[in-house]
Amino acid sequence: MFLLHTFTVLFVLDELVHSVASSSALSGLGSHGWLAPMDCVRASEMCNQNSQCSSRYRIMRQCLVGKDRTTMLANRECQAALEVLQDNPLYDCRCKRGMKKELQCLQNYWSIHMGLTEDEEFYETSPYEPLHPDETRRASIISAIDSASTKGNLCLDTGSPCNPCLDAAKACNLNDTCKRQRSMYITACHNKGSPIQQPQEPCNRKRCHKALRQFFERVQSEFSYPLLFCACRDTACAERRRQTIVPSCSFDEKTRPNCLELRRSCRSDPLCRSRLADFHMNCQTTRLTKTTCPNDNYYGCLISYVGLIGLDVTPNYVDASHSNFSISLWCSCRGSGNQEEECDAFLRDFRENTCLKNAIQAFGYGSEAGHIPMLESQPSLPSLPPVRTNLQPAIITKPSISS
């Protein structure tokens, strides 16, 4: 049953938000049928060993470098290059989280996919392979969720002050790797900077982000996720949860950039672009499933949420409210001109994301379905942005006046 469940994951994820125009892009597992899609490092190596493919690949990359990409793509040579590449493993290649040469794989992916989509799509297809059952990170998350629920991460009504986030900090402090990595990012994010640094500059944000990324990459999610997703019953716990990523350095800034500008700068970096696409793919609220997560896959959503931490679009809890928490980015939609609707929709995917909320609450309250306080959203067919969840059509029925 598990394999089938996973199998469908592959296709639904592709189905749901894949926006590439041509057909075979959605052939799910790639043009090789059932084999897991080749990773983009391997695929481009193979392409480079094939004279026809490598020349077309080079042409297409040159097509994309040009300033006005749209007119470039209209030119015959670029078209021919696209044609060849559509029948090549490059076309369907994917990347694995934490793989060797992950960044190179992502760069290859985007160098191909930028050629296949004209202007920017609101939701881009994630370069990452959908999660497989044997993925260790996934397995460790399952154990994290189960251990979280068994180790009393739940606030059982024992009367004694219960602070799951404090328990998570304790568990981390008692684990050498977690303790060391946590201390590294806290020092990097909290360091007042060397004297040469401007005194008013609170910290070195870039260094802080890198240390945060390393923390979540190197520490087992069994220790790192409870720090982020502990279920709080009071503001003390919720404020500790908010402080986990040292927001004064990694999140807050003196001014709030425009959210579309933030998205643009994220999409100019292959790693950030990939992680944002992955978050959209795995956390996009859908009315098709009970939990409002694509394929009820909480893990995918949590993994992709954590994947954003330490990048330009680092998300965080906005305040210390414990029950009705909300998550956001550090940006605003002021100054969006005619794109305010799109900007609001982009921000809503963080602030009003029922899938993400359910996933976090499920993690905090343990994975037993019964426990999961579900935030329902209206069931409807898969759709692209924005999904309206709050307005309902009113129906009035009057007997017809027989003529």
Add this chain to the structure above:
Amino acid sequence: SGLYFPQSDYSESIYIGQPAGSPVLQVFAMRDKDSERPHFYLCWQNPSRAPHYASWFHMDEATGMISMNKTLEWDDFGSVYPSSMMSFKKLSLKAIFAIGPVQRASCHLRNTVGINLIFINATAPPCDEITLEKLCFPDKEVTPHITENRMPGPLYQLRRLTRSHLCLNYTISYGVDADDPVPFEVNDTTSELLVTRPVDREEREMYRMQIVCKVETGETINKLFLPMHVNIYDENDNPPYVNGTDTEDVVVEFNRMKGAVFGNLSVYDRDTTPIYPKDHPQNKLTGTMITNDTWTKNMFIVDHSFREEKAIFGNVRGTIHEYKLILNKNLSILENRSFQMDYLLKDLSYEGGDVNVMLHFNITILPVPIRFTNVSYVFTVSRKSTMFSKIGRVCVDNCQKFQGIDVEYQLEIVDRNTSVDLQSCFSAVGIGRSLRDVSGMLYVNDTEVLRRAECQELQYVVVATEQQLQLQARTQLLVIFEDEYAQEEFVDQRMLSCAEKRKRGECEAFRGLGTPTGRCQWRQSTDKGISQNYSTCSPDLRTCPDGFCDVVERKDTICPQDCTRNTIIGGHEAGLMFGIKAGYGTCYCFSEKCFCEKDDIEEAMCD
């Protein structure tokens, strides 16, 4: 052309059995001029390799109506992404409009819109199983937008075309309902939502209404309501204007530093100014300094920033532009002139023609004299004071206000003919330029002199020299030594920092570096936990610890509490750059380390 799509994307779901010729959805383009006629085409990324489902759909070039070329069969569903097991598959189409007939529609033109059709692997439910809501309204929220000042016309097809063949005996009609009048209505014959007149965004940037769907099923009449809002897109149809003064009087005096900011003039614009994307031309004002004087052009720049505001523009987004005058270089202290500098603003993207705004900066630059006006200094120093004890401050006129003006201070002997012996007295006092402001700090520089009775009163001349132009000012300084010189106390005591002492008794008995009284001073904390008011032994509680490592304290380990860069052991909070900002219990420092710990730790004897 002024044509534009009133929706950023379209989506609809279709079933197996969708009949050939049946309508699927209608794409619209809003017109700018009456003469404009959009020509609609479906287009494909790579026309020679269009997906095989491309042939299933037809788009009417004139009406933008997409309809079925064939009836959808079961194996049609299987033919799309054969390896997918999903119960629905997404067919991605794109449509473009052109202002005239086109042979080969390329998707690479600017005006394309995405169309997502969800192909469901089932036949459509029979009429009695379809909810009225599904008959009336689309699954996905639709938020059309129209640009202000444009022609009226249809923007959205309200009918759920893919369901229209399912309940043939139903009569479905639409209407618009709103709390206050809205410029929208429904064309009863075509069920198209129309905008009835050009709208002005600066009056209202969103219209909320209810779409009323009336379904007559023979026995009953049902009314369904669906809230919809239409966004009004902005165009630059308002010129910038000044609300209040367009003139700012600027006086440049003590702040001569490059980057100094003066004045602030605001210019208003009822249009929005998008921050994103950065190079978006909409409503960006260009500014030009109107002056032929190259000196002014080199010396000043005008900084422009803008922010979006709503309240002051009648709850509709508008823009406030702010202009500040900034020094582009350090300004000489001799500069002394008054002039008016005009700054011309142009709104290049404003469609109403050439409307400019002129701002005026009345600039007065005052010279800054380097002088001591009617001031001479007299300081008394105890003979008990130790090396680096602070004596006092000297300051040319307004030195605390100086920014970008560098003044150094020296001491000179008044009477050069005094004996060599007497001249040696004058090494007793040193002077250094403060780091916090532009004053001079006097300190004890040689304690041997304090022994000598003849060095009773020392008359100095303080010479202040402005570093850029070497302008100088002088004044008198008299230092008088008092108290007895306690001979025995200098026998074997090496010069150590007061901070080494961790108890009141030891501290107040100790002659540490920088003590004006010859004795260290104890500060007792009354706080619990880590506090800025930690207990400590200081040479001079007036300035140590004060969170600032000043020019005298930096000379030696006079005030490690403010200056240490060494490891601090125990509960503490380090200063921003150095020093101990807060500490637990008592903080004390040796040459390599500082400690902050509970006061009652007994010195552990060796067991």
Add this chain to the structure above:
Amino acid sequence: RARKVTTPCSLLNLEVTVSQLELGYEGDETVLFRYCSGKCSASRRNYDITLASVKKRLQGKKIRHNPCCRPTSYEEDISFLDNNYKYHTIKELSASQCGCV
């Protein structure tokens, strides 16, 4: 008087809250404090034996005629969030190796 333990010098663990460190920080986080404890008599040298003998001739001197069980290396840092939601990092709080020195 508790019976003196005769285990050799080794690294031991103690779980304490940040407040219990009594360094002045107010924190409920639990940290692992590693310390060195145990006997070192087996590591004495000729120096120690001689020093023990000549000790009486060194009145008032603070001397140590037995090797000490002390950390030979320390853990880098321990970081935590205190009860005012401020982060702190303590250097060289815990031992990572012990030895008789």
Add this chain to the structure above:
Amino acid sequence: RARKVTTPCSLLNLEVTVSQLELGYEGDETVLFRYCSGKCSASRRNYDITLASVKKRLQGKKIRHNPCCRPTSYEEDISFLDNNYKYHTIKELSASQCGCV
């Protein structure tokens, strides 16, 4: 109780005869015995302060919450002719460097 000495940990000298070493050799030769003595409180670490605080929770444990003034290196050998005209060499008798450890 001797007046408490506040000199920091340092290397000191003592001239003793071989017999006074009380290592069992009978000899009148005088040797220079170097030893370490002095305070180490200025070298304490967070470890020491914490250990001093938590000490009361470690009943019975032999712990050292202060750095010791101890040799950090020793002189190789000392040789001499005893009163029976036999040569002996003693290893690591004298300290050559001291430190707070």
